[in-house]
Amino acid sequence: MSFTFTRRHVTAAAAAVALLVPLTACGGDDSKDTSGAQATESGTGAPKANLTVLAASSLTDVFKQAGAAYEKAHPGTKITFSFAGSQELAAQVEQGAPADALVTADTKTMDGLGSDTGTPSIIAKNRLVIATGEGNPEKIDELKDLADTKLKVVLAAPEVPVGRYSKKILDAQKITVKPVSQEPNVRAVLSKVELGEADAGLVYKTDAATAPDKVDAVEIPDAQNAIASYPAATLKTSKNSAAAEAFVKWLSTPEAQKIFQDAGFQKP
Template identity: 80%
Template sequence: MPFTPALTRRRAAAALVVVGLLTPLTACGSDDDTKDSATGSSASASASGAPAADLTVLAASSLTDVFKAAGAAYEKENPGTKVTFSFAGSQELAAQVKQGAPADALVTADTKTMDGLKADTGTPTVIAKNRLVIATGKGNPEKIENLKDLADTELKVVLAASEVPVGRYSKQILDAQKITVKPVSLEPNVRAVLSKVELGEADAGLVYKTDVASASGKVDSVDIPDEQNAVASYPAATLKTTEHSDAAEAFVKWLSTPEARKILTDAGFQQP
């Protein structure tokens, strides 16, 4: 059939309509491509290559201050990612994991707790280490000089419970020196021990060196010689129940980068 001017104009108009219909479909297809097929969340990556996600990290109480700084640094480096921390004693965190608490990664204050969760975590990596000190009231009013002084029954000494990592470390170093301490209370985490000393409810307590640093100006401390001390290791791992496995793994790996290690060492932690 010969092409008439009218027919040509009608076909051109029809072609324009088809293009107009396909254009929004193409745009929608582009949006769908950015969705994570497993979770429906955005899978766009930051400049560092880490997928964007809202992450929940279970972390030992002694990491409270330093992880707030680390989280802010990570979010700045990875726009679109939000890191929320839940701090508690490592034994409490382990119980939460066993109960299926929704979280993406875990950092404990000892390898024993993490080793007990092998069925629930990825391969852990030690990101930092720590040591114990004797926390005292500001100015050390009781003139405490060493571990042996903690055996004085007139002193109000507070320790962490034995199921808490810092409580196990405390028992380890006291037993090694054959020192018997009768604490006025056994606390659920290291920050509770520090709080008792800071508030004047105890004369002394065994805490991590970094905890005293976080309460600068409110408490003082007495160093424990290395040969009498214990080294606390902090392993980090992803949780197998995470819905953001790639993003969680990226965060755990970042904790071993030079930037993260500087944040940790500036807060008093030791290199792993």
């Protein structure tokens, strides 16, 4: 069955996420609430604070590593991440969800929030692969194989960045795919393949790499592929603007870039 996600549905879902879903923290328990504080860390010159960062689902694993590294290098700062599809994050920002920075999986979503953010900077890039079951039991070798109506193919919804990238590359090759479902983020697509509920799905290379024992990744040639860019920006409503800016700038440092590239992301 195919599911269509309208703007109204996405906004409602985002509101629920913002209100009900606990965020993922990198650090340990708070011994003292420093939210809103702009105190300066001893010896670093960077302000310390409790930061909330809204981030695209495809950054889940790498940001947990990056957040831990940042906290270690900046004592007194704690980073809490909230991961979701970029379109859901945009809805949260538009509704005033309390957060300090935003990282999306495409520039289109970020550009649409220009009045809510500082100047964005690209911190990483990614590319698509075809995720199949372990061992690639259906012998899928290239994009055109996804047109086989006997295959259960799952894609992200067209409102989602990875869904738009998927549509772009399939349309460019004049390949018609009728997905069994359209998911709200790339991790949901990957999960369908991992669980055997789909034979294949289009995901980012880095997402497929997080499940090497459950899925195989079929490479897509550069000429047929799309490159995803990840912009990061501070939010104008942040109560920790200096600390948020310091974190966003850090994402472009050699230390942070090594973490991204070790996880399979491309250079900005």
